Amino acid sequence: MKAVTKSSSRIEPVVFHTINTIFMLFVVAITLYPFLHTLAVSFNDGSDTLSGGIYFWPRAWTMENYKAVFISGTIYHAAFISVSRTILSTVLGVFLTTMLAYTLAQPQYIFRKKISMLFILTMYFNAGLIPNYFLIKELGLLHSFWVYILPSLVSAFNLIIMRTYIRGLPGSLTESAKIDGAGDFRIFWKIIFPLCTPVLATVALFIAVGSWNAWFDTFLYASSDIKLSTLQYEMMKLLGSTMSTNNDPSLLAGNQHNQQQALVTPASIRAAITIVTAVPILFVYPFLQKYFVVGLNLGSVKE
Amino acid sequence: MSDTVLDKQVKTQKTRKRRVDPEIGVSLSWKTLKMQKQLIFMSVPIAIYLIIFNYAPIWGWLMAFQNYRPALSFGKQEWVGLQQFRFLFEDETFMMVLRNTVAMSFINLVLGTVTAIGLALLLNEIKVKFFKRIVQSISYLPHFLSWVIAAGIVATSLSIDDGIVNIVLMKLHLINEPIMWLSEGKYFWGIVGASNVWKEVGWGTIIYLAAITSIDPSLYEAASMDGAKRFQKMRYVTLPGIKATFVILLIMNIGHILDAGFELQYLLGNGLTVDWSQTIDIFVLKYGISMGNYSLATAAGIFKTIVSVVLVFIANYIAKRLGEERLV
Numbered sequence: 001m002k003a004v005t006k007s008s009s010r011i012e013p014v015v016f017h018t019i020n021t022i023f024m025l026f027v028v029a030i031t032l033y034p035f036l037h038t039l040a041v042s043f044n045d046g047s048d049t050l051s052g053g054i055y056f057w058p059r060a061w062t063m064e065n066y067k068a069v070f071i072s073g074t075i076y077h078a079a080f081i082s083v084s085r086t087i088l089s090t091v092l093g094v095f096l097t098t099m100l101a102y103t104l105a106q107p108q109y110i111f112r113k114k115i116s117m118l119f120i121l122t123m124y125f126n127a128g129l130i131p132n133y134f135l136i137k138e139l140g141l142l143h144s145f146w147v148y149i150l151p152s153l154v155s156a157f158n159l160i161i162m163r164t165y166i167r168g169l170p171g172s173l174t175e176s177a178k179i180d181g182a183g184d185f186r187i188f189w190k191i192i193f194p195l196c197t198p199v200l201a202t203v204a205l206f207i208a209v210g211s212w213n214a215w216f217d218t219f220l221y222a223s224s225d226i227k228l229s230t231l232q233y234e235m236m237k238l239l240g241s242t243m244s245t246n247n248d249p250s251l252l253a254g255n256q257h258n259q260q261q262a263l264v265t266p267a268s269i270r271a272a273i274t275i276v277t278a279v280p281i282l283f284v285y286p287f288l289q290k291y292f293v294v295g296l297n298l299g300s301v302k303e
Numbered sequence: 304m305s306d307t308v309l310d311k312q313v314k315t316q317k318t319r320k321r322r323v324d325p326e327i328g329v330s331l332s333w334k335t336l337k338m339q340k341q342l343i344f345m346s347v348p349i350a351i352y353l354i355i356f357n358y359a360p361i362w363g364w365l366m367a368f369q370n371y372r373p374a375l376s377f378g379k380q381e382w383v384g385l386q387q388f389r390f391l392f393e394d395e396t397f398m399m400v401l402r403n404t405v406a407m408s409f410i411n412l413v414l415g416t417v418t419a420i421g422l423a424l425l426l427n428e429i430k431v432k433f434f435k436r437i438v439q440s441i442s443y444l445p446h447f448l449s450w451v452i453a454a455g456i457v458a459t460s461l462s463i464d465d466g467i468v469n470i471v472l473m474k475l476h477l478i479n480e481p482i483m484w485l486s487e488g489k490y491f492w493g494i495v496g497a498s499n500v501w502k503e504v505g506w507g508t509i510i511y512l513a514a515i516t517s518i519d520p521s522l523y524e525a526a527s528m529d530g531a532k533r534f535q536k537m538r539y540v541t542l543p544g545i546k547a548t549f550v551i552l553l554i555m556n557i558g559h560i561l562d563a564g565f566e567l568q569y570l571l572g573n574g575l576t577v578d579w580s581q582t583i584d585i586f587v588l589k590y591g592i593s594m595g596n597y598s599l600a601t602a603a604g605i606f607k608t609i610v611s612v613v614l615v616f617i618a619n620y621i622a623k624r625l626g627e628e629r630l631v
Contacts, residue, residue, distance in 0.1 A: 016533060020425055024438045027422070030501065031441050033467065034456040052465040096349055103346040109339060110331055115350045122357045124558045124611045128604025129584070130591040131363025135356070151356050154349060184341035213449030216566070220592070235451045239458070239570060267459075274452050281447045289440060297513045 038271045046268035065272040068264045074226065075234065082231040085148040086211045093207040094200055097154050101162030102188045119156040136221055145228060147221045158203045164298045165199040166192060202295025205288045209281060231277045238270050367602040387602040397586065397603065404582040407563040410496040412556055418500050419507030424537055426508060427515050442505025450566035457498050457571060461485055485571060488579035495567055510552065511545055518544035554622055558615035561607045583607050
């Protein structure tokens with residue numbers, strides 16, 4: 001693509017590229033190391049980990065950490081809640097965002113500017129934690145599964161991405177459909193929606209990741225209700241307990257492996273839960289990668 | 304320069320279109336409402352949803368001007384005017400919280416931007432496409448993890464008995480004994496800054512890398528003809544080429560200067576570091592939810608929102624005056 005640069009010295013590029021490559025390998029190492037370490041710890045005997053020296057590879061292989069995680073029913077239920085909230089908010093969120101974006105992409109739509117402004121303002125304007133808490137309470141959403149879905153259905157950022165994309169589609173498509181007598185909803189559902197696949201993938205990923213990773217809403221609105229606990233919230237509770245006391249046996253009191261006490265430790269359980277919580281995302285994101293790069297750039301495009 | 308010319312062309316095209324196309328600039332009438340009823344059905348309910356969830360809670364702001372007691376009905380609340388705000392600004396804790404928030408936010412903004420641009424510049428120099436893609440994919444992997452997981456990773460890496468940071472520093476003989484990173488307030492801002500870079504630098508480069516790719520290659524050719532070396536090309540072609548992206552991201556981020564991030568501080572902070580780790584959001588949470596002082600917490604929240612909105616408008620105005628790209 002680019003013209004080969006005529007450099008007076010032939011050594012400079014070689015030196016530069018070598019250093020640059022080494023630097024990139026360093027970036028990769030720093031990014032990946034914590035995962036590999038966590039993975040190793042999760043498969044290593046808990047008491048053995050305490051003696052230190054685990055880097056990339058488990059020393060005393062065991063599945064006990066994972067067994068301990070899965071032995072308590074809480075984790076299954078938390079995983080179920082996490083999965084359901086993620087699927088439901090993604091499906092609903094993507095559909096509503098796209099539908100709204102379609103209307104806001106129509107230049108002649110009378111409420112286009114007003115509704116756009118309402119949404120864009122929310123990027124900076126927030127009533128704040130306490131008023132929001134009261135709203136959720138008034139709406140009867142405290143300790144309800146819907147508190148995970150409703151408050152964050154459509155976000156301004158995703159809306160801007162969708163709208164920019166839909167605006168870029170050829171207008172002749174909708175015009176010819178209109179001449180054939182199709183209504184706006186029909187055009188949206190039959191023509192626009194299928195054409196949006198790449199940006200749908202982007203927005204779906206953003207919503208799904210946001211929903212999967214959320215723990216604060218559980219903490220704030222449903223913390224007393226174990227039935228609504230999510231994987232991230234379980235992680236958060238573990239994190240709190242392991243940070244304050246490094247070896248709290250009461251944490252493990254619930255599982256039947258108490259006889260073999262030192263086998264699992266809070267740290268090793270945490271490693272196992274970290275892997276369980278991170279794996280779904282690590283599986284999904286490589287497939288969606290090429291899309292979200294496009295999506296992110298659309299998002300930065302000026303109004 | 305060519306930008307403004309292009310802008311003008313687009314503008315004239317738009318005005319011309321407006322004259323030809325009678326549908327643009329429709330006025331509010333029964334006829335248009337009827338014609339656009341499907342668009343209205345598709346968007347107005349969602350707008351109402353938004354008003355309920357984002358604008359209705361603004362009613363709650365009234366609490367900041369009261370001495371709100373949950374037991375009393377709304378009409379019986381005691382009105383105290385600006386007393387809550389006065390209390391906030393005389394409160395030493397709040398001033399400390401404000402300092403922490405602005406400091407960490409500023410560190411994140413500067414460090415985040417500089418590392419993202421730096422990594423983008425260096426990634427752009429890698430000619431082996433496969434390697435470039437691998438590095439990129441790996442670099443934005445942490446972005447998709449929750450702060451709970453990231454905080455766990457940070458805590459593990461910094462731990463005193465087996466944390467990789469202490470091990471490396473010891474092996475390099477930079478320190479003689481492990482440092483208790485998370486127990487000392489003076490390290491806290493740096494830890495938050497570094498964690499943010501670790502988690503978000505790859506994500507941040509996406510936009511800058513795209514901006515670099517869209518720079519006209521002939522500019523590089525011309526620079527080479529003039530004898531520019533690699534770093535001169537970065538300095539005189541690439542950096543000016545991504546200036547617009549930089550400015551618009553800066554404006555967008557300035558509005559979030561009081562959002563220093565909340566999760567990491569909440570998850571990593573402890574009793575020993577509270578003077579450095581507490582941010583406005585944590586303050587609001589503590590006073591509001593835990594201590595039940597709704598009025599004071601609401602006042603702090605209002606302060607935050609107003610500062611954000613004002614800052615965005617100021618930044619936007621300055622950008623406009625300087626003839627730069629702008630948000631609104």
